[in-house]
Amino acid sequence: MKTRFITLGGILTALSIILVYLSVxxxxxxxxxxxxxxxxxxxxxxMTNIRYGLLVYISTAILSLLLIGLVWNVVIYxxxxxxxxxxxxxxxxxxxxxxxxxxKYIFYNGSLILIYLFYKVFLFPLPQIKLPIxxxxxxxxxxxxxxxxxxxxxxxxxxxxxxxxx
Numbered sequence: 001m002k003t004r005f006i007t008l009g010g011i012l013t014a015l016s017i018i019l020v021y022l023s024v025x026x027x028x029x030x031x032x033x034x035x036x037x038x039x040x041x042x043x044x045x046x047m048t049n050i051r052y053g054l055l056v057y058i059s060t061a062i063l064s065l066l067l068i069g070l071v072w073n074v075v076i077y078x079x080x081x082x083x084x085x086x087x088x089x090x091x092x093x094x095x096x097x098x099x100x101x102x103x104k105y106i107f108y109n110g111s112l113i114l115i116y117l118f119y120k121v122f123l124f125p126l127p128q129i130k131l132p133i134x135x136x137x138x139x140x141x142x143x144x145x146x147x148x149x150x151x152x153x154x155x156x157x158x159x160x161x162x163x164x165x166x
Contacts, residue, residue: 005048009056016040016060016082023073030073034081035147041085042155046162050089057082075118080111088151108144 019037023030045053061082064074091103
């Protein structure tokens with residue numbers, strides 16, 4: 001491993017942990033902060049390679065569990081937000097837009113199911129929402145579409161502006 005990669009990985013891991021921690025202590029914008037934490041992984045992949053991105057993700061996941069604990073924000077980061085950057089990277093290499101969206105939605109819905117099952121197993125209190133379940137599911141699917149779109153814009157911007165390959 002190159003020292004530059006390790007240093008960059010350490011700094012970006014610390015940034016990710018800070019964002020995950022802020023999502024726990026700040027009463028609002030929890031998903032926004034988790035989405036920001038997920039944007040660190042594409043930066044690592046662009047500046048180094050996917051292997052170092054994976055190391056940053058694993059380090060962030062383990063340190064978040066150790067430092068913050070087993071709270072729902074950490075679980076959501078580990079099961080969806082942190083892992084999605086890798087899924088997006090691998091799926092978008094197919095260059096087949098309809099297939100890409102099908103595969104992304106399969107991952108997204110699988111992550112939602114895993115998160116829901118995790119809550120049931122560990123008896124975390126689920127938020128009480130007085131909306132029909134089908135409305136919530138449709139809303140979550142639309143939100144995911146926007147998240148994917150904005151993540152693509154961010155990655156495109158980083159690719160254009162951050163031409164420094166360490």
